[in-house]
Amino acid sequence: MAENSGYPGATGFDQVLAFTVPERNARGRVVRLGPVLDDVIAAHSYPAPIRHLLAEALVLAALLGSLLKDEQGQLTMQAQTQSGVVDLLVCDFRAGELRGYARFDRARLDELGPAPTLHALFGDGYLAITFDLAATGQRYQGIVPLEGDTLAAACESYFFQSEQIPTLIRLGVQSDVNGCVAGGLLIQHLPDGEEGRERLHVQHDHPEWEHMRIMGGAISSAELVDPALDLETLLWRLFHEEREVRVEPGLKIVKGCRCTSDYYRSVLSRFGPDEREEMRNEDGVILVDCAFCSRVFEIDLD
Structure with a gap:
């Protein structure tokens, strides 16, 4: 890859870019949502904190959903609580179709100020992540507490506890009068292959993973949301010293409400x-x- 932002065919808004770093036994996804994000959020008059929260959740749904090999499979991510200001946050991704919704108590939200924490919004809530495989009819679900400072941290906990896969997730959101842009990076270490082998002895301090975690952690929120920086160039900045990085354009993302x-x-x-x-x-x-x-x-x- 060469740093050449804006070349023909560069990946910009509303498309997942998949990548692998073979010598590090790592795979990843990177995405930047723009017009689709505005379309989904515009369905309701969300205040700024909820708009930011939903934008993060939609990016996570796109990242996690794009991991499915079953193109008709569905990823559903649901955060819920009985005592929080936000009592329901749900997003799903299927075949490139993305949708999401948040339900909240406006009066209680106004009491929290302009930048409430995740715990202030959800209290003692939980995050459920469900993979439905259309080809086999199988369903896999994991549930983790909504702990940590961000939804990304909760998703990392899901992969650690339920899938035993070391995972790094970084998100960025920028919202102003011109609209909302959100980006995300996901990296996973798969030393035993992606399928068919149990990961009973996963090493979260494995040298390969430690290297990828440091490289991926260097990305900034500003880079993730910068529309002038295509996704290939973003990956080049992170991994240009690697011997080989394979990239493959993923699905185009569209607003996907399936109600009729x-x-x-x-x-x-x-x-x-x-x-x-x-x-x-x-x-x-x-x-x-x-x-x-x-x-x-x-x-x-x-």
Whole structure:
């Protein structure tokens, strides 16, 4: 790779770039969200702290979801608590489609000030990460406490506890009157291969991993969100001293709310006649509000 920002075909907004460093037994993903991020966030009038939180969560969903080999598989990330200001944060990624939503108590949020901590937002919450594999019908889920200063730290804990994979995640968010930009870098050490072998003796102090952790940790939030810095150049800055770094463009990312009238009609048809009758309004239709895209669907089952 050569440092040549802006060359034809350079990876910019809303596309994952996958990479591997073979001699270090490491793989990674890097992404920068722009227009798609604005589209998802614009569905609701989120205040600044929630906008920042959701932007981080959407980047994480894109990074983790892009690890799936099953192109129709789905990654769902859900942070939840019963006592926090944010009682639900959910994002999912499937085949390049990204969506997310946050539910919060506005009055309690206003009491926290402009830059609340993760614990102030969630209290004693938890993070659930679920991988659904469409090809096999299998589901893998891990749940970890929402500890640490960031959502990225909680995701690192998930991989440490549930997958036994040393993982580094770095995020950056920039929001102003012109919109929101968020970027992320994920690096993992896989000395025993990506599949088919148990990692019972993972070394988090392995020299290969220590090297990658230091290199990846040198990235700044400003670099992750800089639209003038394509992702290939960003990786070159980090790893240009390595003998080989393989890069491969991943999926294009689009806003992916999958709500349709037909889908909701099929869901409502599973309820009994009396239950559906109670759901109808005075005009005889059932109103379904999609939290992800903030659209209201009028379903007339007749």
